[in-house]
Amino acid sequence: MTDTIESSLKAEHVLRPSKEFAAQANMNDPDIYQKAEDDPEGFWEGLADNIDWYHKWDKVLEWEPPHSQWFVGAKVNASYNCLDRHIRKNGDKVAIHWEGEMGNSESYTYKQLLESTCQFANGLKEIGVKKGDVVTIYLPMIPEAVIAMLACARIGAPHNVVFAGFSSDALAQRVGDAKSRYVITCDGYYHRGKLLDQKEKADKGLDKIEGVEKLVVVDHVANIVPMKDDRDIWWHDLIRGADTECEPEVMDSEDILFLMYTSGTTGKPKGVVHSTGGYLVGTYVTSNWIFDLKENDIYWCTADVGWITGHSYIVYGPLLNGATVVLYEGAPNYPDKDRFWDIIEMYGVTIFYTAPTAVRMFMKWGAKYPQMHDLSSLRLLGSVGEPINPKAWSWYYEQIGGSRCPIVDTWWQTETGMVMITSLPGLTPMKPGSATRPFPGIQASVLDKQGNRVPPGRGGYLAIENPWPSMIRTVYGDEQRFLDTYWSEWGTDIYLAGDGARVDEDGYFWILGRIDDVIKVAGHRLGTMEIESSLVSHPAVAEAAVDGKADEIKGEVIFAYVILSADVPESEELKQELIAHVAEEIGHIARPAGLIIAADLPKTRSGKIMRRVLKAITNGTDVGDVTTLQNPEIVEELKRKVKEASMH
């Protein structure tokens, strides 16, 4: 079946899916790419039949670049599609196996998940939430996070999930920008055995802004927390006696399903807007074909619900498929470094989806940890978030997948909503390190500045040349930023992804990493500007520059350069204070791994920081031509300081 593709490959190192896997795969029609290319709208329209609609569309696509409307005029509800429609056949099937960090666990069948969702949806109505109101969810990896999302979807209230590890400032920023009057959090949670006080963080954040009317608090760890009289309400009080039925709101296909804030090139994160109908079609089919979801699979994606991966491939995609999902609260090394493999063995996980940074960490910890467990239930592995280097790929393939599981390396973004470049596990021969080919119906390409396709082997800008159902609709409250960020490089009909890439002679895509001021630290997306503005908000700092430094495990780590305000003396304490300040202002994930106090930064004669030179200094590579610098003498001094800092 794969022979036609296989025989045309010129490639060095190719691994083809086994005949057995290919034979049973949900998608194994080699003509699918051509069919989709010949008639993309017909392709998506056919797939839309996998979703239950109250009313079908008048038109598949309305494309007024860069604005798309999908399944125009159709009516649908996301929560109905994730829950109700599975009940008749599969009510007692487990939807979620939740595993707490402390070893406690809970399972929800589809019926139970539906009832809990309805109860909470009724609770939300009780406190005044109406269709169209943005509800912010600031919860860790607990079942209530999923229930809250589905409850919002049920009543037509867009959700705005904020990663639980973000700081109070980051929460305030996102609640404020979304003008969200309702927030959901919890009393606390355990991370690496340590109790984190989530409620305190939420309180601190909400103190900084106005307009939040209700804060719903999940009692997750019996932590004693102060409750604000007329604002705060316990989750369990809200659902006590609530009806276990709640009629799903009939939503327009283009109504907003959720907002998801993500870092960009300015100091302010942007609220990516996703709508309903197209998102459901896109996440349904990508989950079905890429993860090959079957009736008996136990599927585990280790992402956090606070990121897009959690939205599309823990919640919506898998539940639309009626799958059984594992949700793990905690860290991979608690209580020991074999925790993930223990979970796989315990639940009989068949599909495992994680990030390259995690794989590299496992690799460093050693094969003895996975070897302590029976991983023979696994049949498919996935990777997401950053490029996976061939060495980590091979380790993952051999040590975790026992050389029998295909790996899907899935390239996509918060903005794309669904996977865009990936192999189809029963169809596409794999090349370690390549995300392989665009998903059927997606026209990806690598362009130069002028918009010409670059020849095979050469690097360029990754672009998407046609609309797709789950694409970003706008930036919440900032249409101009939407236009400027994604649609201004070559015109309003070609999407600029922000990644560098190259295509090889076989048409395989190799993602080279971000080409803008976004860095990926352990798969987390951070804007250098955000961190710089956090640093300069400290009174001791006059100027700051933040850069990504290559790291063996995390891909990149944050490296900060700081120029102190006049008369502020340099000290080790101050450095630590500045590092802590960033972690406090943004969250632990933004904590600089290194910080250098500098007399100056490499600048052009007009006073602009020369990023290219800084990048070379940070990474100890050749700085190249520095004759256009205003202050070339600073280069050697900074290089020396970076070297010193890296020795600690």
Ligand code: WT7
């Ligand atoms: C950026 C998007 C949506 C997944 C989670 C991250 C990088 C993502 C891959 C991959 C190489 C990848 C890109 C992209 N990225 N997947 N398989 N290979 N790079 O979502 O936070 O919006 O980040 O992650 O740089 O632009 P995100």
